[in-house]
Amino acid sequence: MNILIIGNGGREHTLAWKISQSPKCTQLFIAPGNAGTALCGKNVPIEVTDISGIRQFCVDNKVELVVVGPEGPLVDGVTDAFRNEDTRHIGIIGPSAYAANLEGSKAFAKKFMQKYKIPTAAYLEVTRDNLQEGISFLKSLSPPYVLKADGLAAGKGVLILDDLGDACRQLLEMVDGKFGQASYKVVIEEFLDGIEFSVFALTDGVQYIMLPEAKDYKRAGVGDTGLNTGGMGAISPVPFVDKALWQKVMQRIVEPTINGIRNEGMDYVGFVFFGLIRVGDNPYVIEYNCRLGDPETEVIIPRINNDIVDVLMAAVSGQLSSIQMDINEDAAATVMIVSGGYPEEYSKHKVILHSDEIKTSLVFHAGTTELGGKIVTNGGRVIAVTTLDPDFRKAVKVSLSNAQVIEFDGKYYRSDIGFDL
Numbered sequence: 513m514n515i516l517i518i519g520n521g522g523r524e525h526t527l528a529w530k531i532s533q534s535p536k537c538t539q540l541f542i543a544p545g546n547a548g549t550a551l552c553g554k555n556v557p558i559e560v561t562d563i564s565g566i567r568q569f570c571v572d573n574k575v576e577l578v579v580v581g582p583e584g585p586l587v588d589g590v591t592d593a594f595r596n597e598d599t600r601h602i603g604i605i606g607p608s609a610y611a612a613n614l615e616g617s618k619a620f621a622k623k624f625m626q627k628y629k630i631p632t633a634a635y636l637e638v639t640r641d642n643l644q645e646g647i648s649f650l651k652s653l654s655p656p657y658v659l660k661a662d663g664l665a666a667g668k669g670v671l672i673l674d675d676l677g678d679a680c681r682q683l684l685e686m687v688d689g690k691f692g693q694a695s696y697k698v699v700i701e702e703f704l705d706g707i708e709f710s711v712f713a714l715t716d717g718v719q720y721i722m723l724p725e726a727k728d729y730k731r732a733g734v735g736d737t738g739l740n741t742g743g744m745g746a747i748s749p750v751p752f753v754d755k756a757l758w759q760k761v762m763q764r765i766v767e768p769t770i771n772g773i774r775n776e777g778m779d780y781v782g783f784v785f786f787g788l789i790r791v792g793d794n795p796y797v798i799e800y801n802c803r804l805g806d807p808e809t810e811v812i813i814p815r816i817n818n819d820i821v822d823v824l825m826a827a828v829s830g831q832l833s834s835i836q837m838d839i840n841e842d843a844a845a846t847v848m849i850v851s852g853g854y855p856e857e858y859s860k861h862k863v864i865l866h867s868d869e870i871k872t873s874l875v876f877h878a879g880t881t882e883l884g885g886k887i888v889t890n891g892g893r894v895i896a897v898t899t900l901d902p903d904f905r906k907a908v909k910v911s912l913s914n915a916q917v918i919e920f921d922g923k924y925y926r927s928d929i930g931f932d933l
Protein backbone atom coordinates (compact mmCIF):
# COMPACT_ATOMS: atom_id res chain seq x y z
CA MET A 513 0.00 0.00 0.00
CA ASN A 514 1.07 3.61 -0.54
CA ILE A 515 1.58 5.60 2.63
CA LEU A 516 2.05 9.33 3.27
CA ILE A 517 3.68 10.85 6.36
CA ILE A 518 3.00 14.53 7.01
CA GLY A 519 5.81 16.51 8.64
CA ASN A 520 9.53 17.21 8.43
CA GLY A 521 11.12 16.54 11.83
CA GLY A 522 12.99 13.83 13.68
CA ARG A 523 9.65 12.26 14.58
CA GLU A 524 8.75 11.92 10.92
CA HIS A 525 12.15 10.51 9.94
CA THR A 526 11.79 7.90 12.68
CA LEU A 527 8.29 6.99 11.49
CA ALA A 528 9.54 6.85 7.90
CA TRP A 529 12.46 4.62 8.92
CA LYS A 530 10.08 2.22 10.67
CA ILE A 531 7.27 2.25 8.09
CA SER A 532 9.71 1.71 5.22
CA GLN A 533 10.78 -1.59 6.85
CA SER A 534 7.27 -3.01 6.47
CA PRO A 535 6.68 -5.39 3.56
CA LYS A 536 3.14 -3.93 3.43
CA CYS A 537 4.50 -0.54 2.36
CA THR A 538 4.75 -0.28 -1.43
CA GLN A 539 5.60 3.38 -1.70
CA LEU A 540 6.29 5.83 1.09
CA PHE A 541 5.85 9.56 0.61
CA ILE A 542 6.78 12.27 3.10
CA ALA A 543 5.38 15.81 2.83
CA PRO A 544 7.58 17.78 2.92
CA GLY A 545 10.17 15.60 4.72
CA ASN A 546 13.88 16.30 5.24
CA ALA A 547 17.22 14.94 4.06
CA GLY A 548 16.75 11.88 6.29
CA THR A 549 13.24 10.95 5.16
CA ALA A 550 14.54 11.10 1.57
CA LEU A 551 16.57 7.98 2.42
CA CYS A 552 13.37 6.06 3.38
CA GLY A 553 10.91 7.22 0.73
CA LYS A 554 10.04 10.05 -1.62
CA ASN A 555 9.81 13.59 -0.31
CA VAL A 556 7.03 15.61 -1.89
CA PRO A 557 7.12 19.41 -1.76
CA ILE A 558 3.79 20.02 -0.05
CA GLU A 559 3.72 22.04 3.15
CA VAL A 560 1.97 20.59 6.21
CA THR A 561 -0.47 23.53 6.16
CA ASP A 562 -1.63 22.80 2.59
CA ILE A 563 -4.54 20.52 3.45
CA SER A 564 -6.17 20.58 0.01
CA GLY A 565 -2.78 19.92 -1.62
CA ILE A 566 -2.23 16.92 0.66
CA ARG A 567 -5.70 15.56 -0.12
CA GLN A 568 -5.24 15.93 -3.86
CA PHE A 569 -1.81 14.26 -3.67
CA CYS A 570 -3.35 11.26 -1.89
CA VAL A 571 -6.06 10.87 -4.52
CA ASP A 572 -3.59 11.19 -7.40
CA ASN A 573 -1.11 8.74 -5.88
CA LYS A 574 -3.54 6.14 -4.50
CA VAL A 575 -2.39 6.66 -0.93
CA GLU A 576 -4.23 4.36 1.49
CA LEU A 577 -2.78 5.46 4.81
CA VAL A 578 -1.80 8.94 6.05
CA VAL A 579 0.16 9.47 9.27
CA VAL A 580 0.02 13.02 10.56
CA GLY A 581 3.14 13.96 12.53
CA PRO A 582 2.60 17.47 13.95
CA GLU A 583 -0.43 18.96 15.71
CA GLY A 584 -0.88 21.97 13.41
CA PRO A 585 -2.66 20.21 10.53
CA LEU A 586 -4.82 18.24 13.01
CA VAL A 587 -6.03 21.36 14.78
CA ASP A 588 -6.59 22.86 11.31
CA GLY A 589 -8.84 19.96 10.31
CA VAL A 590 -6.78 17.74 8.00
CA THR A 591 -8.59 14.64 9.29
CA ASP A 592 -12.02 16.21 8.79
CA ALA A 593 -11.01 17.09 5.23
CA PHE A 594 -10.20 13.43 4.57
CA ARG A 595 -13.67 12.38 5.73
CA ASN A 596 -15.06 13.91 2.50
CA GLU A 597 -16.34 11.84 -0.44
CA ASP A 598 -13.31 10.96 -2.53
CA THR A 599 -10.90 10.44 0.37
CA ARG A 600 -13.23 8.79 2.87
CA HIS A 601 -11.64 5.37 2.18
CA ILE A 602 -8.14 6.61 3.14
CA GLY A 603 -7.02 5.71 6.64
CA ILE A 604 -5.67 8.67 8.58
CA ILE A 605 -3.76 8.55 11.87
CA GLY A 606 -4.69 11.73 13.72
CA PRO A 607 -7.89 12.98 15.39
CA SER A 608 -10.51 15.38 14.06
CA ALA A 609 -10.10 19.10 14.72
CA TYR A 610 -12.67 18.90 17.51
CA ALA A 611 -10.85 16.06 19.27
CA ALA A 612 -7.48 17.79 18.68
CA ASN A 613 -8.75 20.49 21.05
CA LEU A 614 -7.39 18.20 23.76
CA GLU A 615 -4.06 19.68 22.68
CA GLY A 616 -5.18 22.85 20.91
CA SER A 617 -7.12 24.32 23.84
CA LYS A 618 -5.85 24.04 27.40
CA ALA A 619 -9.28 25.08 28.70
CA PHE A 620 -11.00 22.35 26.64
CA ALA A 621 -8.55 19.76 28.00
CA LYS A 622 -9.03 20.91 31.61
CA LYS A 623 -12.84 20.74 31.28
CA PHE A 624 -12.53 17.26 29.82
CA MET A 625 -10.30 16.12 32.70
CA GLN A 626 -12.64 17.62 35.25
CA LYS A 627 -15.65 15.90 33.68
CA TYR A 628 -13.93 12.51 33.64
CA LYS A 629 -12.28 12.95 37.07
CA ILE A 630 -8.76 12.65 35.69
CA PRO A 631 -6.14 13.90 38.17
CA THR A 632 -4.68 17.25 37.12
CA ALA A 633 -3.73 20.59 38.71
CA ALA A 634 -6.53 22.83 40.05
CA TYR A 635 -7.23 25.65 37.58
CA LEU A 636 -9.26 28.66 36.55
CA GLU A 637 -10.10 29.86 33.03
CA VAL A 638 -9.61 33.62 32.67
CA THR A 639 -10.43 36.15 29.93
CA ARG A 640 -10.75 39.95 30.06
CA ASP A 641 -14.25 39.41 31.40
CA ASN A 642 -13.24 37.75 34.69
CA LEU A 643 -9.77 39.22 35.27
CA GLN A 644 -10.57 40.13 38.86
CA GLU A 645 -11.51 36.54 39.57
CA GLY A 646 -8.23 35.50 37.99
CA ILE A 647 -6.24 37.80 40.25
CA SER A 648 -8.08 36.49 43.32
CA PHE A 649 -7.33 32.93 42.21
CA LEU A 650 -3.63 33.77 41.81
CA LYS A 651 -3.65 35.25 45.33
CA SER A 652 -5.15 32.03 46.68
CA LEU A 653 -2.26 29.96 45.27
CA SER A 654 1.26 29.63 46.57
CA PRO A 655 4.16 30.34 44.22
CA PRO A 656 5.31 29.53 41.65
CA TYR A 657 2.36 30.59 39.48
CA VAL A 658 1.53 28.78 36.24
CA LEU A 659 -0.10 30.75 33.40
CA LYS A 660 -0.98 29.03 30.14
CA ALA A 661 -2.19 30.52 26.89
CA ASP A 662 -5.30 28.54 25.97
CA GLY A 663 -4.32 28.04 22.33
CA LEU A 664 -1.25 26.76 20.48
CA ALA A 665 1.66 29.17 20.96
CA ALA A 666 4.60 27.31 19.41
CA GLY A 667 5.59 25.86 22.78
CA LYS A 668 6.05 29.32 24.30
CA GLY A 669 2.63 29.85 25.84
CA VAL A 670 3.36 28.60 29.37
CA LEU A 671 4.80 30.99 31.97
CA ILE A 672 5.97 29.86 35.40
CA LEU A 673 6.56 32.84 37.69
CA ASP A 674 7.79 33.14 41.26
CA ASP A 675 6.40 36.57 42.01
CA LEU A 676 2.70 37.31 42.48
CA GLY A 677 2.99 40.86 41.10
CA ASP A 678 4.73 39.51 38.02
CA ALA A 679 2.06 36.83 37.59
CA CYS A 680 -0.73 39.44 37.76
CA ARG A 681 1.05 41.66 35.22
CA GLN A 682 1.68 38.76 32.86
CA LEU A 683 -1.95 37.67 33.16
CA LEU A 684 -3.03 41.15 32.04
CA GLU A 685 -0.61 41.09 29.12
CA MET A 686 -1.72 37.63 28.09
CA VAL A 687 -5.44 38.36 27.92
CA ASP A 688 -4.46 41.51 25.99
CA GLY A 689 -2.83 39.33 23.34
CA LYS A 690 0.78 38.77 24.43
CA PHE A 691 0.61 35.47 22.49
CA GLY A 692 -1.96 36.79 20.01
CA GLN A 693 -5.34 35.16 19.91
CA ALA A 694 -3.91 32.08 21.67
CA SER A 695 -3.80 33.91 25.01
CA TYR A 696 -7.09 35.88 24.95
CA LYS A 697 -8.07 33.02 27.20
CA VAL A 698 -5.61 31.94 29.93
CA VAL A 699 -5.60 28.89 32.15
CA ILE A 700 -4.15 29.59 35.59
CA GLU A 701 -2.96 26.40 37.27
CA GLU A 702 -1.81 25.27 40.63
CA PHE A 703 1.91 24.38 40.42
CA LEU A 704 2.66 20.66 40.69
CA ASP A 705 6.06 19.78 42.10
CA GLY A 706 7.37 16.48 40.79
CA ILE A 707 9.16 14.66 37.99
CA GLU A 708 7.73 14.56 34.48
CA PHE A 709 7.34 11.63 32.10
CA SER A 710 5.12 10.78 29.17
CA VAL A 711 3.02 7.83 28.13
CA PHE A 712 1.55 7.17 24.71
CA ALA A 713 -1.50 5.33 23.47
CA LEU A 714 -2.74 4.56 19.98
CA THR A 715 -6.52 4.54 19.89
CA ASP A 716 -9.36 4.15 17.42
CA GLY A 717 -11.62 6.09 19.77
CA VAL A 718 -12.78 2.95 21.60
CA GLN A 719 -9.96 0.43 21.87
CA TYR A 720 -6.34 1.34 22.49
CA ILE A 721 -2.86 -0.07 22.83
CA MET A 722 -0.02 1.36 24.89
CA LEU A 723 3.38 2.27 23.47
CA PRO A 724 6.57 2.48 25.56
CA GLU A 725 6.79 5.45 27.93
CA ALA A 726 9.50 8.11 27.67
CA LYS A 727 11.05 11.09 29.39
CA ASP A 728 12.24 14.08 27.42
CA TYR A 729 14.63 16.88 28.35
CA LYS A 730 13.07 20.18 27.35
CA ARG A 731 15.55 22.74 28.67
CA ALA A 732 18.42 23.88 26.47
CA GLY A 733 21.14 23.72 29.13
CA VAL A 734 22.79 20.99 31.19
CA GLY A 735 21.10 20.22 34.51
CA ASP A 736 17.72 21.32 33.08
CA THR A 737 18.67 24.99 32.92
CA GLY A 738 18.05 27.66 30.31
CA LEU A 739 15.22 28.13 27.86
CA ASN A 740 12.54 25.61 26.98
CA THR A 741 13.04 23.89 23.63
CA GLY A 742 11.07 21.33 21.66
CA GLY A 743 13.22 18.70 23.37
CA MET A 744 16.99 18.11 23.60
CA GLY A 745 16.93 14.37 24.18
CA ALA A 746 14.86 11.51 25.53
CA ILE A 747 15.04 8.16 27.28
CA SER A 748 12.74 5.11 27.16
CA PRO A 749 11.80 3.26 29.31
CA VAL A 750 11.68 5.58 32.34
CA PRO A 751 13.37 3.83 35.30
CA PHE A 752 11.05 5.27 37.98
CA VAL A 753 7.90 4.16 36.17
CA ASP A 754 7.44 0.89 38.06
CA LYS A 755 4.45 -1.48 38.00
CA ALA A 756 2.60 0.39 40.74
CA LEU A 757 2.92 3.79 39.04
CA TRP A 758 2.03 2.30 35.64
CA GLN A 759 -1.10 0.76 37.12
CA LYS A 760 -2.18 4.13 38.53
CA VAL A 761 -1.50 5.77 35.18
CA MET A 762 -3.66 3.20 33.43
CA GLN A 763 -6.55 3.22 35.92
CA ARG A 764 -6.69 6.90 36.78
CA ILE A 765 -5.59 8.50 33.53
CA VAL A 766 -5.46 6.38 30.37
CA GLU A 767 -8.69 4.42 30.82
CA PRO A 768 -10.84 7.40 31.84
CA THR A 769 -9.35 9.44 28.98
CA ILE A 770 -10.18 6.82 26.34
CA ASN A 771 -13.64 6.36 27.93
CA GLY A 772 -14.09 10.13 27.74
CA ILE A 773 -13.08 10.22 24.09
CA ARG A 774 -15.61 7.46 23.36
CA ASN A 775 -18.32 9.00 25.51
CA GLU A 776 -17.92 12.40 23.80
CA GLY A 777 -18.22 10.64 20.43
CA MET A 778 -14.90 12.11 19.29
CA ASP A 779 -13.54 11.05 15.91
CA TYR A 780 -10.19 10.01 17.31
CA VAL A 781 -8.03 7.54 15.43
CA GLY A 782 -4.51 8.39 16.43
CA PHE A 783 -1.92 8.81 19.11
CA VAL A 784 -2.68 10.23 22.54
CA PHE A 785 0.37 11.71 24.25
CA PHE A 786 -0.13 12.02 28.00
CA GLY A 787 2.30 14.56 29.48
CA LEU A 788 2.39 13.46 33.12
CA ILE A 789 4.04 14.42 36.39
CA ARG A 790 4.61 12.19 39.39
CA VAL A 791 3.88 14.03 42.61
CA GLY A 792 4.70 11.85 45.60
CA ASP A 793 3.55 8.44 44.38
CA ASN A 794 0.74 9.72 42.19
CA PRO A 795 0.48 10.66 38.52
CA TYR A 796 -1.21 13.86 37.29
CA VAL A 797 -1.83 15.11 33.77
CA ILE A 798 0.12 18.24 32.80
CA GLU A 799 -1.09 18.19 29.21
CA TYR A 800 -2.50 16.11 26.39
CA ASN A 801 -1.06 16.11 22.90
CA CYS A 802 -2.89 14.60 19.96
CA ARG A 803 0.23 13.20 18.26
CA LEU A 804 3.52 11.56 19.10
CA GLY A 805 6.25 13.61 20.78
CA ASP A 806 9.49 14.77 19.27
CA PRO A 807 12.11 13.58 20.35
CA GLU A 808 10.09 10.94 22.27
CA THR A 809 9.29 9.17 18.97
CA GLU A 810 13.03 8.74 18.39
CA VAL A 811 13.20 6.45 21.46
CA ILE A 812 9.74 4.86 21.40
CA ILE A 813 9.53 3.65 17.81
CA PRO A 814 12.95 1.93 17.74
CA ARG A 815 11.80 -0.18 20.73
CA ILE A 816 8.75 -1.52 18.87
CA ASN A 817 9.39 -4.86 17.17
CA ASN A 818 5.96 -5.13 15.51
CA ASP A 819 5.37 -4.30 11.88
CA ILE A 820 4.18 -0.75 12.50
CA VAL A 821 1.95 -0.75 9.42
CA ASP A 822 -0.05 -3.66 10.92
CA VAL A 823 -0.47 -1.65 14.11
CA LEU A 824 -1.54 1.55 12.33
CA MET A 825 -3.94 -0.32 10.03
CA ALA A 826 -5.50 -2.04 13.06
CA ALA A 827 -6.26 1.42 14.48
CA VAL A 828 -7.77 2.59 11.21
CA SER A 829 -9.98 -0.49 10.91
CA GLY A 830 -11.06 -0.65 14.56
CA GLN A 831 -9.16 -3.86 15.31
CA LEU A 832 -6.60 -2.77 17.86
CA SER A 833 -7.61 -5.53 20.26
CA SER A 834 -6.08 -8.02 17.81
CA ILE A 835 -2.65 -6.43 18.23
CA GLN A 836 -0.10 -7.83 20.65
CA MET A 837 2.64 -5.28 21.17
CA ASP A 838 6.17 -6.68 21.05
CA ILE A 839 8.50 -4.25 22.82
CA ASN A 840 12.30 -4.50 22.92
CA GLU A 841 13.40 -4.53 26.56
CA ASP A 842 16.55 -2.60 25.75
CA ALA A 843 16.62 1.05 26.71
CA ALA A 844 16.75 3.72 24.03
CA ALA A 845 18.39 7.11 24.47
CA THR A 846 18.44 9.95 21.98
CA VAL A 847 20.63 13.04 21.98
CA MET A 848 19.42 15.96 19.85
CA ILE A 849 22.12 17.91 18.05
CA VAL A 850 20.92 21.48 17.55
CA SER A 851 22.06 24.67 15.81
CA GLY A 852 23.97 27.04 18.10
CA GLY A 853 21.59 29.69 19.47
CA TYR A 854 18.47 27.45 19.38
CA PRO A 855 15.75 27.97 20.65
CA GLU A 856 16.49 31.62 19.88
CA GLU A 857 18.21 32.92 16.71
CA TYR A 858 20.37 30.45 14.82
CA SER A 859 21.77 30.24 11.33
CA LYS A 860 20.80 27.77 8.61
CA HIS A 861 22.40 25.96 5.67
CA LYS A 862 25.56 24.88 7.49
CA VAL A 863 27.07 21.83 5.80
CA ILE A 864 26.67 18.64 7.88
CA LEU A 865 29.53 16.13 7.72
CA HIS A 866 29.84 12.46 8.69
CA SER A 867 26.16 11.88 9.54
CA ASP A 868 26.21 8.83 7.24
CA GLU A 869 29.25 7.26 8.91
CA ILE A 870 27.61 6.34 12.23
CA LYS A 871 27.36 2.58 12.68
CA THR A 872 26.48 2.11 16.36
CA SER A 873 23.49 4.48 16.61
CA LEU A 874 20.43 5.35 14.56
CA VAL A 875 20.68 8.80 12.99
CA PHE A 876 17.34 10.58 12.62
CA HIS A 877 17.32 13.85 10.73
CA ALA A 878 15.21 16.76 11.98
CA GLY A 879 16.07 20.21 10.56
CA THR A 880 18.10 19.10 7.54
CA THR A 881 17.74 19.52 3.80
CA GLU A 882 19.72 18.88 0.66
CA LEU A 883 21.33 21.85 -1.03
CA GLY A 884 23.58 21.52 -4.06
CA GLY A 885 24.25 17.85 -3.35
CA LYS A 886 25.18 18.50 0.27
CA ILE A 887 23.20 17.88 3.45
CA VAL A 888 22.82 21.16 5.33
CA THR A 889 21.10 22.38 8.48
CA ASN A 890 17.59 23.72 8.01
CA GLY A 891 16.22 24.19 11.52
CA GLY A 892 17.01 24.53 15.21
CA ARG A 893 16.93 20.83 15.99
CA VAL A 894 19.13 19.17 13.39
CA ILE A 895 19.80 15.47 14.07
CA ALA A 896 18.77 13.04 16.80
CA VAL A 897 21.23 10.25 17.59
CA THR A 898 19.47 7.22 19.11
CA THR A 899 21.15 4.21 20.69
CA LEU A 900 19.66 1.00 22.08
CA ASP A 901 21.39 -0.79 24.94
CA PRO A 902 20.24 -2.79 27.98
CA ASP A 903 21.73 0.01 30.13
CA PHE A 904 20.32 3.46 29.36
CA ARG A 905 23.51 5.13 30.62
CA LYS A 906 25.55 3.20 28.06
CA ALA A 907 23.01 4.11 25.39
CA VAL A 908 23.47 7.79 26.26
CA LYS A 909 27.25 7.40 26.16
CA VAL A 910 27.24 5.86 22.70
CA SER A 911 24.83 8.51 21.41
CA LEU A 912 27.13 11.21 22.79
CA SER A 913 30.25 9.76 21.21
CA ASN A 914 28.45 9.53 17.87
CA ALA A 915 27.11 13.08 18.29
CA GLN A 916 30.77 14.10 18.51
CA VAL A 917 31.48 12.56 15.11
CA ILE A 918 28.75 14.51 13.28
CA GLU A 919 30.02 17.97 12.39
CA PHE A 920 28.54 21.29 11.41
CA ASP A 921 29.28 24.87 12.24
CA GLY A 922 27.84 25.87 15.62
CA LYS A 923 26.56 22.43 16.65
CA TYR A 924 25.46 22.00 20.25
CA TYR A 925 23.97 19.17 22.29
CA ARG A 926 23.29 18.42 25.93
CA SER A 927 25.80 16.00 27.39
CA ASP A 928 23.67 15.05 30.40
CA ILE A 929 20.53 13.37 29.00
CA GLY A 930 19.21 11.06 31.74
CA PHE A 931 21.23 12.84 34.46
CA ASP A 932 18.32 12.85 36.92
CA LEU A 933 17.41 9.17 36.63
Ligand code: AMP
Pocket residue numbers: 633658660670701702703704705708787798799
Ligand atom coordinates in the same frame (compact mmCIF):
# COMPACT_ATOMS: atom_id res chain seq x y z
P1 AMP B 1 2.49 22.36 28.92
O1 AMP B 1 2.62 23.08 27.61
O2 AMP B 1 1.14 22.44 29.52
O3 AMP B 1 3.04 20.97 28.82
O4 AMP B 1 3.53 23.07 29.90
C1 AMP B 1 4.90 23.19 29.59
C2 AMP B 1 5.76 22.80 30.75
O5 AMP B 1 5.46 23.65 31.87
C3 AMP B 1 5.51 21.40 31.29
O6 AMP B 1 6.25 20.43 30.59
C4 AMP B 1 5.94 21.52 32.72
O7 AMP B 1 7.35 21.45 32.84
C5 AMP B 1 5.52 22.92 33.08
N1 AMP B 1 4.19 22.92 33.71
C6 AMP B 1 3.01 23.06 33.09
N2 AMP B 1 1.99 23.02 33.96
C7 AMP B 1 2.52 22.84 35.17
C8 AMP B 1 1.98 22.72 36.49
N3 AMP B 1 0.67 22.81 36.73
N4 AMP B 1 2.84 22.52 37.50
C9 AMP B 1 4.17 22.46 37.29
N5 AMP B 1 4.74 22.59 36.07
C10 AMP B 1 3.95 22.78 35.02
Ligand code: GLY
Pocket residue numbers: 728742743801804805806807808
Ligand atom coordinates in the same frame (compact mmCIF):
# COMPACT_ATOMS: atom_id res chain seq x y z
N1 GLY C 1 8.84 16.80 23.21
C1 GLY C 1 7.62 17.38 23.53
C2 GLY C 1 6.62 17.40 22.48
O1 GLY C 1 6.75 16.80 21.43
O2 GLY C 1 5.59 18.06 22.66
